[in-house]
Amino acid sequence: MRFGDLQVLERVDFAVQNGAAVGIVGPNGAGKTTLLNVLSGAIRPQPGTVSFQGRDVTRTRPDQRCRMGVGRAFQVPRPFGGMTVLENVVVAASYGGGLKGARAHRRAADVLDECGLAEIANRRAESLGLLHRKRLELARCLATGPKVVLLDEIGAGLTDAEAADLVAAIRHIRSSGTAIVWIEHIVHILVQVVDRLVCMDTGRVIADGPPAEVLKDAVVIDAYLGKAAT
Numbered sequence: 476m477r478f479g480d481l482q483v484l485e486r487v488d489f490a491v492q493n494g495a496a497v498g499i500v501g502p503n504g505a506g507k508t509t510l511l512n513v514l515s516g517a518i519r520p521q522p523g524t525v526s527f528q529g530r531d532v533t534r535t536r537p538d539q540r541c542r543m544g545v546g547r548a549f550q551v552p553r554p555f556g557g558m559t560v561l562e563n564v565v566v567a568a569s570y571g572g573g574l575k576g577a578r579a580h581r582r583a584a585d586v587l588d589e590c591g592l593a594e595i596a597n598r599r600a601e602s603l604g605l606l607h608r609k610r611l612e613l614a615r616c617l618a619t620g621p622k623v624v625l626l627d628e629i630g631a632g633l634t635d636a637e638a639a640d641l642v643a644a645i646r647h648i649r650s651s652g653t654a655i656v657w658i659e660h661i662v663h664i665l666v667q668v669v670d671r672l673v674c675m676d677t678g679r680v681i682a683d684g685p686p687a688e689v690l691k692d693a694v695v696i697d698a699y700l701g702k703a704a705t
């Protein structure tokens with residue numbers, strides 16, 4: 476993937492198995508969000524292919540990929556501010572999940588429970604603080620009934636207690652068989668959920684494997700962890 480003269484992803488070969496949980500780390504500007512954009516269909520790789528469950532989806536629109544089971548939670552949540560929390564999740568269940576009427580409402584109610592939002596279901600999204608906005612972003616993603624969720628820095632800005640709740644919620648998602656691809660700078664949170672870590676730097680995958688091994692890889696320490704620690 477390139478933007479003008481800027482090569483943002485280069486020879487990235489990346490596969491996620493059914494039900495797997497993969498963390499993606501790397502310095503700012505490494506290309507992590509761009510990779511999620513390619514996987515979700517927001518941008519088309521040039522050249523390159525994206526497959527989902529054995530089907531080439533490179534030319535499939537993001538909304539169609541969502542209906543197929545590719546869910547996404549964005550780094551900067553943008554809910555429908557004038558709608559309530561419940562209405563936002565019903566929209567996701569209906570348009571992203573393809574459910575109608577009572578079934579969409581039932582899915583939305585279940586997801587609100589799962590994400591700890593049931594008590595504020597009738598609040599307008601525009602009135603929410605950061606924690607609840609992040610939870611709503613996750614809820615909207617889950618309401619689409621995904622087979623894989625692409626999560627972009629949903630832990631950023633949360634307190635330790637809030638992050639612990641988030642870890643529990645994401646573990647629960649995983650236990651239901653949904654695969655997880657999670658970009659996160661807060662590595663100690665990430666490794667509580669994932670069993671594989673991919674480190675990117677300047678558009679390339681520089682390490683890919685069990686978290687304990689990736690975190691002590693000299694190349695990863697030099698490109699990412701060393702800089703993060705200083």
Ligand SMILES: Nc1ncnc2c1ncn2[C@@H]1O[C@H](COP(=O)(O)OP(=O)(O)OP(=O)(O)O)[C@@H](O)[C@H]1O
Nearest residue numbers: 478479481483501502503504505506507508509510
């Ligand atoms: N639409 C775009 N047009 C031009 N350049 C872009 C575009 N999107 C991303 N970039 C550039 O691509 C590079 C990778 O950006 P990307 O957001 O994928 O990095 P990242 O690893 O997710 O970073 P961060 O950890 O800061 O979120 C950056 O140099 C960014 O400025």
